[in-house]
Ligand SMILES: *[C@@H]1O[C@H](CO)[C@@H](O)[C@H](O)[C@H]1NC(C)=O
Ligand SMILES: *[C@@H]1O[C@H](CO)[C@@H](O)[C@H](O)[C@H]1NC(C)=O
Ligand SMILES: *[C@@H]1O[C@H](CO)[C@@H](O)[C@H](O)[C@H]1NC(C)=O
Ligand SMILES: *[C@@H]1O[C@H](CO)[C@@H](O)[C@H](O)[C@H]1NC(C)=O
Ligand SMILES: *[C@@H]1O[C@H](CO)[C@@H](O)[C@H](O)[C@H]1NC(C)=O
Ligand SMILES: *[C@@H]1O[C@H](CO)[C@@H](O)[C@H](O)[C@H]1NC(C)=O
Ligand SMILES: *[C@@H]1O[C@H](CO)[C@@H](O)[C@H](O)[C@H]1NC(C)=O
């Protein structure tokens with residue numbers, strides 16, 4: 067459903083205090099959301115705002131200006147010119163931080179999922195095993211996907227603000243202009259998950275909120291810095307450790323327009339400058355940092371519509387992902403070098419994604435070779451240089467000439483090797499891998515004319531004998547995702563063997579419950595049994611991974627704290643352990659949230 071349709075006919079009644087203290091509190095009365103003055107002792111006058119139906123559609127955005135055609139004008143009118151590239155933006159229904167309802171009262175727990183002869187209650191799963199002391203029980207979000215308030219408090223536009231308005235870019239035509247409005251509802255969200263016993267929240271900072279124009283020589287937006295200072299402080303006061311990612315795909319539009327973003331080497335200094343600004347601001351209040359979220363996915367995205375028209379000179383769709391990888395890894399290493407030189411408190415790494423894989427057929431060595439290619443292209447591309455060798459995996463340099471994949475200098479290798487304090491993996495799934503249908507050798511010798519080149523390997527979602535699925539499928543909006551808990555332990559062993567570290571965080575796991583985006587009755591939506599099974603199985607497997615396989619896993623983060631804007635899938639594919647009603651912005655715990663809470667309470671070492 068389009069966001070414009072969701073908002074059609076909606077009236078949100080917003081009561082805003084006009085007094086000094088403009089904090090507001092969100093209350094929900096009979097399905098109608100209203101915002102009231104928090105400080106009921108004041109008698110300041112109030113106004114009532116009704117938010118009109120949206121007139122914004124996702125086809126309003128202009129096509130992207132040729133790279134280099136926008137001049138660097140760091141004035142308010144310069145910022146407005148950047149927003150003109152995006153097009154009109156939907157304003158949020160309120161623009162002050164909502165005071166949470168505390169204490170949060172949890173609903174009574176859901177009835178046991180299945181009879182006990184089929185499934186245990188969460189507390190009875192592997193009851194003799196505990197997570198180690200200090201283990202982070204976390205939830206994850208990302209700025210673009212949850213914040214909304216996209217043009218508020220001085221933020222500059224990012225590339226997803228633009229992309230979400232291009233025709234056919236987002237399946238349900240929604241934007242993330244408002245999405246969960248966590249930008250103003252973060253206190254409510256943190257209080258609600260603290261009540262579940264959650265001990266960490268992996269969130270991301272929006273670069274364009276700190277530097278609306280992105281560049282090192284452009285002004286800092288103090289409102290943005292102050293906002294995240296409050297966010298971090300509130301987390302700590304609530305007993306929820308804030309864990310910060312500097313870049314979760316929300317590229318400042320200015321940098322894409324000036325020089326083509328990560329396809330240009332100019333990005334390195336600008337990213338390092340942004341990182342240093344944020345490190346200084348929150349030194350000591352954030353202990354665990356990530357430079358980049360899933361760089362491999364991000365750098366693949368730059369070659370796909372609509373991002374494929376925004377390259378630096380000399381870069382094209384075939385080479386862009388590798389130019390991006392080269393510049394991004396240097397930006398990562400530069401930020402980590404600064405982190406260490408500045409004596410920033412804590413630990414830092416980046417978030418890998420994907421899996422090594424299992425050979426699909428036992429009777430062909432091509433499938434075993436395909437697994438090696440998969441590991442190299444999906445994880446090794448960033449993890450080999452950082453954790454093992456300082457250089458690209460040999461499979462990549464053997465396949466890709468230097469005009470595709472630039473080679474590192476001696477100094478670059480030195481800077482990159484060791485630029486992480488631990489390993490982080492978004493471990494949603496792990497699957498079978500096969501050689502391409504025409505055979506591995508054929509794919510390699512065909513070169514760029516082969517649609518499977520340069521990876522030359524295929525994912526298989528069912529076994530090679532009887533075609534049984536690897537696991538239950540997620541919603542059709544997440545066709546890449548199955549419940550592959552059966553492979554999780556071997557996946558973690560592979561990671562630890564190939565990229566050894568003393569500590570691993572499983573930084574994202576999660577599941578899109580089939581049909582959730584289409585259902586309308588809350589009692590059906592709350593009953594997310596497939597997500598619950600996925601989470602329980604994964605967390606149980608992680609316990610075994612820790613205790614039986616001796617893998618040093620020290621945190622697990624469920625994606626996601628709340629339903630949110632799932633990139634190209636828009637608002638129609640839901641990953642939250644809490645349901646978000648996008649008309650009232652009300653949050654509701656799903657079964658998975660309650661079972662997760664029970665599981666962790668029983669398995670955390672205290
Ligand atoms: C406004 O309310 C917030 C939250 O209750 C409080 O921390 C702040 O001190 C108040 N500000 C003023 C000016 O009263
Ligand atoms: C979402 O909120 C709207 C407005 O309050 C309400 O009419 C609707 O029933 C809610 N949807 C669900 C699934 O609860
Ligand atoms: C309410 O307002 C009074 C007077 O301005 C102030 O002292 C107090 O801190 C406010 N309380 C909250 C919760 O904002
Ligand atoms: C999205 O908008 C396009 C017009 O740009 C329209 O053709 C399409 O049907 C819309 N899709 C949905 C799911 O509303
Ligand atoms: C970008 O991708 C779209 C959709 O696949 C395609 O039609 C277009 O030609 C591509 N443009 C460039 C410059 O690669
Ligand atoms: C960060 O905090 C540590 C510990 O307080 C301090 O030694 C270091 O100088 C700080 N670095 C910066 C850049 O503020
Ligand atoms: C491998 O086994 C499959 C059946 O499991 C068979 O179809 C295939 O021909 C075999 N391949 C080779 C190279 O023996």
Ligand SMILES: *[C@@H]1O[C@H](CO)[C@@H](O)[C@H](O)[C@H]1NC(C)=O
Nearest residue numbers: 380381382383384385469470
């Ligand atoms: C893209 O760039 C590569 C490397 O310079 C070149 O070999 C290739 O022909 C280019 N592709 C297109 C479609 O221009």
